[in-house]
Amino acid sequence: MATSPQTRKAIADSENALRDTLWTDAADRLWAHKTSGGFVTTPKTMPYVCRILDEMSKDHPLASTYEALWSYTWANNAFLRFNKPDDVTFAAGFSGQRGRRTLLERMRRLQLLGFIETQPNGNETFGFIFLPNPHAVLFRHQAGQGTPLPDPAPKGLSTHILPASWNAFVARALDLGCKDVKLLLNPPPPAPVSAAAPAVPAALTSPKVLRRRPKAAAKA
Template structure:
């Protein structure tokens, strides 16, 4: 499918969804809805993120879920695939950690993400995680799948969903 065909298909699907939305909810004031093309402060996220998060949390082990920490990082990363962290306390809070151990817990989740290969941190003058490179999660998950470290059922769910949305990151097996 070429770009022109893809755009025509996307427009057709959008129009169908808008028509259905109008049938279900009537006329809606567009200013009351979130539109990534109009509103600032958004990020691109894989539509498969719920499955990616489950796989990450399964890999990290019981009692140490890492997906909220990863999502916090993802929401700050741009196309360069890295972030600079100047205030770990803010990222700890955004990741869901509070109290006296918030930063310690956040640091342990960052360490786990690095051990699992989803990120690569570099120490700076502000701490161990001042600079963080964010890898393509599909590629990391694919590696774990090839090593039989992910449940087949969960991997197949991710693979199927990725195919549905046109993501070919897992297709190079």
Template sequence: MSIRSKKAGMNKAAEKRITLMETLWTEAELASFHTWDRKVQNGFTTIPRTMTYIGKFINKHSPGKPLSDTYLTLWCHVFDESFIEIKNKNEFATESGFSGERAVTTWTGRMRKLEELGFIKSKDGSSGEFSYLIITNPLKVIHEHYQNHPKDALYNSLAARLIDIGGTFV
């Protein structure tokens, strides 16, 4: 499918959603809702539509030490280049749900596991370990894992969702 036909399809799908919204709510109701447009308003980002499955996969592969909050925090800081510069680890630790004296230490452990699993690549810098990050394509990481392991219900559900949204693993 060409880029032009994809854009045309997306525009048609958006038009359908808008028509349905306008059918379900009055114009006054819609105007009173606090919605956003990530292309117009600052403070919003693009995340994978499969993020819930990615989080489940990540947590499954780190038993007793859930990683999904740490991973989601990274996504909330990343831009389209997949790059993050971390200047304040305490900020990231707090956003990931850690507090107290060991917050940064616990966060660092989660980051090491994310890197071990292949979801991030890091370089040291003036802030020490994990100063600079690249978030890798999580679907490719998951797909590569299942090349060497049996496919399970999580994989099957993720694959079905990808088909629903027109996505692929690679």
């Protein structure tokens, strides 16, 4: 059950009070996003999403690349211009002569799995990048409705989600009160299709027909 704003505030106040009894100067030393700036919002399920990503790409982990791309989005718009490939390469943990090539290979895997969508920009294949809701992408794969992988697929890449990881992800999302996950688990029933009214011939709705008096009435 989702908690109300009042309940969330009460929990936060209680946790902060406990923290301050253990670290009396915690409020002065923490990283405060509202005053520090330079932040982007991520779902609390991100560690679970990243674990599943790594499991779907055996021996070619995707988590660091996905997190690096997410951190380069602006104002929580899930969009970035891929105009600093060397910076993203470094942030994703790759270096050396093969660093950028490794990054692009991992991005290609994320694209095939549907976790990123791309558009070209000049000579750059990954010129613009959009990151859709990862929860929805996971649900499509779990339901077997994701975009099929090419044949042959990149080595180690699979759309299969391990049951233990899926269950842990769903349990965590429900504990957090993720509304999108609840809706994905229990989608609303489709609206009933009402029977269409029989079409009335245009000739019967013309002004002349509507003004015409019945013959019996005219004789009276």
